[in-house]
Amino acid sequence: MPKHKTPRQRGKLSLSRYFQVFKPGDAVAVTQELSQLFGYSHRLQGRTGHVLKKQGSAYYVEIKDLNKPKRYLLKPIHLKRIQETAA
Secondary structure (H helix, E strand, C coil): CCCCCHHHHHCCHHHHHHCCCCCCCCCECCCCCCCCCCCCCHHCCEEEEEEEEEEEEEEEEEEEECCCCEEEEEHHEEEEECCCCCC
16 A cells, blocks of 8 residues: 655646546546545555446446445546456
């Protein structure tokens, strides 16, 4: 779990990451942006799930926790698009 940014990552935020657009059904991973307020437990870092819908500027993401689906409302700066593996 990262506690601080490396010297090369410090400074302004990446605007392309701040204004990312996701569609319902997209697979995403939770990657906490350390310079922004996260608001959830650090256990959420690295978890993967699917985007359900958009609400305001944030997204509802469904993540399984011990096979129980849970929904979180996360800003797009804390999300990273991933490719879904065919299982």
